[in-house]
Amino acid sequence: MAADEQACPHASVDAGAAPEPHVPPHSRIHRPVLLDRCLELLAPAISGPGAVVVDGTLGLGGHTAAMLAAHPSLTVVGIDRDPDALRRAAERLGADAGRVRFVHAIYDAIPDALVQADVDSVDGFLFDLGVSSLQLDEDDRGFSYARDAPLDMRMDTSRGITAADVLNTYSHGDLTRVLRTYGEEKFAPRIASAILREREKAPLTSSARLVELVRDSIPAPARRTGGNPAKRTFQALRIEVNGELDALRDALPAALDAVRPGGRIVVMSYQSLEDRLVKQAFAAVTQDRTPPELPVVLPEYGPRFRLLTRGAEVAGPEEIEANPRAASVRLRAVERLGTSESGVT
Known part of the structure; x- marks a missing residue:
């Protein structure tokens, strides 16, 4: 997202877009931004039996609903700092809400959230940063x-x-x-x-x-x-x-530490400050840190993750035309390498 754009929310809302005719809150559910791409990137990590994914920005549960529908044995840890979002997401998910462990927290509290959800291993993380449609559509929130x-x-x-x-x-x-x-x-x-x-x-x-x-x-x-x-x-x-940038600075290393080998992390940001933090965090764990004067790669300095995206991916023209609020999204994703791939012994 350009520096002078306002962040887009979890459920496809960009408060920096041209004003739209006001619709009563929650009378419509927005299609999440880059939904198909998120599902595609996370699928290899969360399709197995007993898989667990953390939706760190649950919002109204759009991404979570799609992941639960695509993967019948999946469990989701749904984190949101907004208690109203947790309640409304549970209502939206209906019977599938039983496969979600709802946690009222800021997404930087990943270790505590996993303990609260009684989860030991995480196969994937999804972060859809910014303000949610729930928050934007409520007139008394002031977003x-x-x-x-x-x-x-x-x-x-x-x-x-x-x-x-x-x-x-x-x-x-x-x-x-x-x-x-x-x-x-x-x-x-x-x-x-x-x-x-x-x-x-x-x-x-x-x-x-x-x-x-x-x-x-x-x-x-x-x-x-x-x-x-x-x-x-x-x-x-x-x-x-x-405190959004401070939360993101803490959340990224926590997610990188918590995801298992073969697990994947997908982050969507909507303004340049957030995207810069994501880019830097991912670059740090995907680079070989072997001293340049040495002729071979040292296992302990090898990359822990590999990039799944080349740079930041953006929404296509068709999605932007259908939903102008997706115009500012920037998506980045990484996968944790296995022991042999990373060179760790």
Whole structure:
């Protein structure tokens, strides 16, 4: 996903896309992004008897439903920080919900989640990063800049600071840092100044008012391209509120350690900061680290994983046309090598 795009959610929703006609929450279920490709990549690892896959971003359960349908003996550990998502996913899955071990947690808590699910070995991991359709479609969550809502943006509404807390309490320097680092917003200081002026009058609580402040802070020529000028600010606030990049930094090594030989990990990201972390983590475990001055590969320095994708895969034109919210997805996948393949003795 380009730096100025807002992250796309688990179930095919991109809050950075052009506003769509509002549909009452959950009146329709979105087809998950790159569903067929995810199934294809994970199938060799999760098709055997007793296989276990972790859906680290369960959302409304779209990917999980498809995996359960394709693999009758599969068990899914479904992790989500949003308790409402867990409840709605269980409702959607119906009878298949009995094959899912639901865990209320952030996906960086993989070791604890596996203990809670009573799982020793994992054959696959799926991460579909970003905000879910459940969260985006709920007007009172404040994730979308297309509709006015309270500035909440928490994926788990039972805990943590809100976007309003950030906007009304952070210093100019901290607001600038958040907008510049997580939104890659070059006009971050100007937007931060506008926020401070606004909150001197009254606390900032409305997403529509925030959109106006951002728009008025960005020079007119810069507003003419790149979609809604507020999308970078909303992305930055959401990442700050939910600690998304910190969670991903912890989740990736935990998944790499937990997956068995022959197991596979598939990650879909929707903005450049996340994709960069995934790329770096996968590169570190797929490279031969033998010192260059040595003539042979040392087994202990051999790669632990192999790449299953060349670079980042994207959605095809047909999928994007049917679902414009898939336009920003970037998919990467790896497979853990066996002992003989990795050279470990």
